[in-house]
Amino acid sequence: MVPVQVSKGPVNVIKILQKAGHFAFFTRLIKSTQEDIQLFSQLNDSRDGVTVFAPTDGAFSAIIKSGVLNSLTDHQKIELVQFHIIPRILTIANFQTVSNPITTLAGSGSRFVLNVITTESMVSWSVVISSPVVHDFAGYNER
Template sequence: MKNMEVPMIFMVSCTLLLLCSSSAYAQTAKSPPISPTPSPAPAPAPEYVNLTDLLTVAGPFHTFLSYLESTKVIDTFQKQANNTEEGITIFVPKDGAFSSLKKPSLSNLTQDQLKSLILFHGLPRFYSLAEFKNLSESGPVPTFAGGQYTLNFSDVSGTVSIGSGWTNTKVSSSVHSTDPVAVYQVDKVLLPEAIFGTDIPPTPAPAPSPDISPAADAPSEGKNGEGSSPTSAPGKSNSYRMINWGIWSHLVLALSEVLFLTGGPLQA
């Protein structure tokens, strides 16, 4: 009986050993779990642009900046610049543009009109210089002032021109042009028809260029560099007369000799 128990125990042990080894092999044969692909990091937020600091340092824009602050338009522009995806484009007249503005005068405007005038210098979207070519083909572009306060653009060989009815000027330089804020310098204040009306004085015509009459023909110079004297022509005619008189004299003498020679034999 004991002899039969030993093989039985051996067989059970081998069976258990095989089961354990197959289970361990199955666990090692399994492929490792696939780790999830990390999602890309979000794009960094655009750098905050302080418009007051920019206009204070960038150029002679103190007059425009004072109007921005007195009308509170600076708050509207600043919010659009840093709290929206569209961004902003601002056209900034230099100080000389305001000092040279005689008619119409800004001193007669109401506070609401002055605010609309300053809002008229901004577009509620970022535009690079290259994008103005498309704007020139899309017709009037609305500004922050809304309604009839629109601007017309044209692009000729990279030179951007702006028209507002009363004003025709060009973008003279780029002060700041990094999305979402674009600030461009202009040489004139943009005056809207919605404030100043449509009775626009005609642009003075450019001064005509002086007519340059062709120089009179200079008298021909002689060998000594002096002009021909008025007596030179009669001198030539006198010489011609003398030559002609000499020829006629020879002809008369020759004819007389012929007559004399032929007349002698006839008389004989």
């Protein structure tokens, strides 16, 4: 998660991730799937906001085998981005009481499982994505 200061004017996730650094891979994926348009709309046209679990470049390179991303269909790439987005704002305090598994924009159930583990000052999560094409992501952990 990337902490964001409240700003006046429209919120742009791409600019936030670029400013934070180390999210180039995820930023390119968001832009290539055009999910940045949906994020912009969700952030600026609703009161619910979003929570983005933005994997760092290091996390992506550690879990994605060479060529796997290129083998995904456009729809699977969109699901991969959506899996990292919760369609509401969750603060650290909210994470203390949230029920697992958490529903993301990609949905929930046996195919997409996002579980959150919290302490007083840290949120970590474990991910299981079960699909013939993206099974390489099973067991992905980001802290």
